[in-house]
Amino acid sequence: MTTIKTVTLPDLGEGLTESDLVEWVVAVGDTVELNQVVAEVETAKALVQLPSPYAGVVAELLVEPGVTVPVGTGLLTIAVEEPALADEGAEPAPTAGADAPESTAPAAPERTAVLVGYGPLVEGSSRPRRKSRSADWAAAHAVADDVGLALSGGRIGPKVLPPVRKLAHDLGVDLNKMVGSGKDGMITRDDVLRAVSGVEVSPAARRPDALSAAHRPGLARPMKDAPAPTRPDAAARETRTPIAGVRKQTAAAMVASAFTAPHASTSLTVDVTPTLELLAQLKQDRALDGHRISILTLVAKAVTIAIGRNPSLNAHWDEAAGEIVQYGYVNLGIAAATPRGLLVPSIKDADRLRLPDLADAIGHLTEEARAGTTTPADLAGGTITITNIGVFGVDTGTPILVPGQAAILAMGAIRRQPWEFQDQIALRSVMTVSLSFDHRLVDGAEAARFLADVGGVLARPGTVLAMV
Numbered sequence: 001m002t003t004i005k006t007v008t009l010p011d012l013g014e015g016l017t018e019s020d021l022v023e024w025v026v027a028v029g030d031t032v033e034l035n036q037v038v039a040e041v042e043t044a045k046a047l048v049q050l051p052s053p054y055a056g057v058v059a060e061l062l063v064e065p066g067v068t069v070p071v072g073t074g075l076l077t078i079a080v081e082e083p084a085l086a087d088e089g090a091e092p093a094p095t096a097g098a099d100a101p102e103s104t105a106p107a108a109p110e111r112t113a114v115l116v117g118y119g120p121l122v123e124g125s126s127r128p129r130r131k132s133r134s135a136d137w138a139a140a141h142a143v144a145d146d147v148g149l150a151l152s153g154g155r156i157g158p159k160v161l162p163p164v165r166k167l168a169h170d171l172g173v174d175l176n177k178m179v180g181s182g183k184d185g186m187i188t189r190d191d192v193l194r195a196v197s198g199v200e201v202s203p204a205a206r207r208p209d210a211l212s213a214a215h216r217p218g219l220a221r222p223m224k225d226a227p228a229p230t231r232p233d234a235a236a237r238e239t240r241t242p243i244a245g246v247r248k249q250t251a252a253a254m255v256a257s258a259f260t261a262p263h264a265s266t267s268l269t270v271d272v273t274p275t276l277e278l279l280a281q282l283k284q285d286r287a288l289d290g291h292r293i294s295i296l297t298l299v300a301k302a303v304t305i306a307i308g309r310n311p312s313l314n315a316h317w318d319e320a321a322g323e324i325v326q327y328g329y330v331n332l333g334i335a336a337a338t339p340r341g342l343l344v345p346s347i348k349d350a351d352r353l354r355l356p357d358l359a360d361a362i363g364h365l366t367e368e369a370r371a372g373t374t375t376p377a378d379l380a381g382g383t384i385t386i387t388n389i390g391v392f393g394v395d396t397g398t399p400i401l402v403p404g405q406a407a408i409l410a411m412g413a414i415r416r417q418p419w420e421f422q423d424q425i426a427l428r429s430v431m432t433v434s435l436s437f438d439h440r441l442v443d444g445a446e447a448a449r450f451l452a453d454v455g456g457v458l459a460r461p462g463t464v465l466a467m468v
Contacts, residue, residue, distance in 0.1 A: 001081070001082055001083070002079050002080065002081055002082075003079070003080050003082055004059055004077050004078070004079055004080075005053075005054050005056070005077065005078050005079075005080050006062075006074045006076075006077050007038070007050075007052065007053060007054070007074070007075050007076050007077070007078060008071075008072050008073060008074050008075060009041065009050075009069050009070070009071050009072060009073050009075055010050070010071070011071050011072075017070060017071055018043075018068055018069060018070045018071065019041040019042060019043045019048070019068070019069060019071075020041060020042045020043075020066065020067070020068050020069075020244050021039060021040075021041055021063050021064070021065050021066065021067055021068075021069060021075070022039075022040040022041060022042050022047065022065060022066075023039065023040050023065050023165075024038070024039050024061055024065065024076075025037050025038055025039055025040065025049075025165060026038045026039075026058050026076075027058065027061075028058050028059065028060060028061060029057065029058060030057070030058045031056070031057050031058075032052045032054075032055065032056065032057070032058060032078065033052070033055050034052065034053070034054065034055045035051040035052065035053075036051060036052050037049045037050065037051055037052075038050055038051070038052045038058075038075075038076065039075060039076070042244070042340070043376065047340065047372035047373065047374075048375075048376075049373075050075075052078065054078045054080050055080065056078040056079050056080035056081065057078065057079045058076060058077075058078055058079075059076075059077040059078060059079045060076060060077045061075075061076050062074050062075055062076055062077070063075055063076075066242075068244065159180060159184065159185055159186050159187065164187060164188060164189050164191075164192060167189060167192050168187075168192045168195075171192060171193075173192050173195045175187060175192075178191060178192075178195060250341050250342050253402070253403050254400050256403055257400050257401045257402070257403045258400055260319075260403075261317070261401055261403075261438040261439075261440065262438065262439040262440060263398075263400065263401060263436055263437075263438070263439070264436070264437055264439045264442075264444065264447070265398045265434060265435060265436045265437070266434070266435050266437075266444070266447055266448060266451055267396055267432055267433065267434040267435065267451075268432070268433055268451045268452065268454075268455045269430060269431070269432045270430065270431055270432070270433060270455040270458050270459050271419055271421070271428045271429070271430055271459050272295075272414060272429050272430065272431045272458045272459065273428045273429045274458075274459060274460060274461055275295070275298055275457075275458045275459075275461055276295070276414070276429050278298070278461050279293065279294070279295060279298060282355075288356055291356040291359045291360060292359055292360075292363050293355060293356065293359045294359070294362075295411075295414065296334075296362060296386070296388055296411070297355065297358055297359040297362060298355075298458070298461075299386060299388075299409075299411055299433075299454070299458065300332055300334075300347075300350065300358055300362065300386060301355055301358060301457075302453075302454045302457035302458055303330075303332065303384065303386060303409060303454060304330050304332065304350055304351040305453070305457055305464060305467055305468060306450050306451075306453035306454045306457070307330055307351065307384065307450070308351065308467075308468070309449070309450075309453055309467060310446055310449055310450040310453065311326060311327075312326075312406070312441060312442050312443075312446050313384060313406050313407040313437065313441075313442055313446065313447070313450050314326070314327045314330055314383050314384055314406065314407075315327060315383075315406045315441050316383070316404050316405070316406065316441075317406070317438060317440050317441055324441060327383045329348075329349050329351065329352075329383070330349070330350045330351035330383055330384065331346040331347065331348050331349070331350065331381050331382050331383045331384075332346060332347045332350035332351075332382070332383075332384060332385070332386065333345070333346040333347075333382035333383075333384065333385030333386070333402060333405070333408075334346070334347065334362055334365055334366060334385070334386055335385055335386065335387035335388070335399075335408075336365070336366045336369035336370065338369050338370050338372070339370075339372075340372060343369045343374055343379060344379065344382060344385055344402055345365040345366075345368070345369055345374050345378040345379050346365075346378065346379070346380075346381055346382035346383075346385075347361045347362065347365060348381065365378060382402060382405060383405060384405055384406065384407050384408070384409075385402050385405060385407075385408040385409070386408070386409050386410075386411065387399050387408060387409070387410050387411070388410075388411045389410050389411065389412060389413075390411050390412045390413035390414060390431065391413075392413075393413050394412060394413060395412040395413055395415070395432050396410070396412045396432045396434050397410050397412075397434055398410075398434060398436055399434070399436050400436065401436055401437075401438060405438075406437060406438045406441040406442055407435060407436065407437040407438070407442065407447070407450070408435070408436050408437075409433060409434070409435050409454070410433065410434040410435075410436075411431065411433055412431050412432035412433065412434065413431070414429050414430070414431045415429070415430055415431075416428070416429055416430075417430055431458070433451065433454060433455060433458075435447055435450065435451050453467070
């Protein structure tokens with residue numbers, strides 16, 4: 001028998017109560033397997049892929065992309081084939097060959113599903129008011145009237161990655177009529193663009209900036225029948241983007257931090273030539289092959305060492321409890337600039353990691369942040385943060401504290417310039433490190449000692465032996 005199951009937005013943890021539906025990975029009539037990704041949602045902290053808790057056929061999509069929905073809201077329904085349920089207290093089934101009256105088991109009531117491992121529903125939540133549907137959206141719902149036909153067909157959708165599926169949706173390309181040129185028949189971005197133009201796509205057209213802003217992460221995505229976005233040189237002279245997702249969360253966090261924690265800052269310019277020489281030696285060490293050790297890795301290690309000598313910078317001001325929370329571990333936040341905005345995933349127990357392991361952790365977190373796959377757990381629990389503004393060619397800055405943290409260190413650009421060295425003027429590699437700190441938790445002298453320790457490690461890496 002066929003039952004209709006409703007898949008709801010799960011509790012994604014970390015106090016998140018709503019998410020933006022970014023895109024559907026499936027369409028009405030698609031056959032889905034258990035734990036197959038059906039949608040992507042954007043929380044205030046991360047882009048999350050939602051798996052299906054059922055195997056069956058998509059009957060209806062209840063929410064349009066771009067809509068913000070609270071936890072517990074129904075997202076889609078799935079038609080599931082289940083064995084008929086026998087009535088309680090029914091007689092045992094007769095033996096083979098015996099006459100048995102026909103009986104029909106009552107249909108199972110519709111149940112609302114919560115994805116396994118994501119927590120319970122939020123009571124009292126309701127479906128948000130929907131936006132006006134486009135013509136193709138209404139047509140898609142009409143397909144749900146014949147769920148039995150979809151079940152009997154057993155159709156499985158084309159092999160295509162979610163971003164390419166979304167691009168095809170926005171450009172009006174029917175993926176079911178395409179043959180992919182990628183590995184194992186995978187439909188690629190170029191396949192979709194060729195289907196639209198009818199000609200080979202030039203290399204310039206393959207660049208991300210050749211596509212409209214509607215296809216970029218974090219921006220509103222129009223339906224198929226929406227008007228094409230105007231070019232910058234057209235009549236429209238301004239573009240409006242909804243404040244949502246990471247940008248909304250970042251703005252709220254920065255305002256809260258700026259107006260609750262009394263910020264103070266200090267900076268130190270350091271001759272990091274010895275650290276760069278050490279870095280060159282480490283890159284030639286065969287024992288470290290496969291580990292991408294960088295200047296950020298060495299600065300991160302210097303910060304963990306300096307915290308061991310200046311623990312007040314690894315603390316939290318608990319206003320509600322009237323307490324100062326001193327951490328006995330270092331969850332090191334690494335600020336990462338992504339197309340969706342600034343994300344700060346943290347490396348748990350960074351002070352306990354060896355240099356190669358620290359390098360691997362930094363690389364893993366930053367890659368996930370830029371790919372939009374960072375989990376809410378990775379974005380929570382940081383105790384102190386590093387931001388590398390030097391990659392943008394900036395020498396120094398005064399970053400705003402991550403809410404709940406006592407300090408944030410900014411790395412500036414490394415520049416070759418004349419510097420005093422062994423009582424002479426020499427061309428050296430110089431970098432400025434800047435520290436912003438919560439003056440409720442950290443005194444000026446403590447901040448200065450911490451920054452001096454970081455600078456000491458970078459200027460004379462051998463002094464680590466005297467610090468640990």
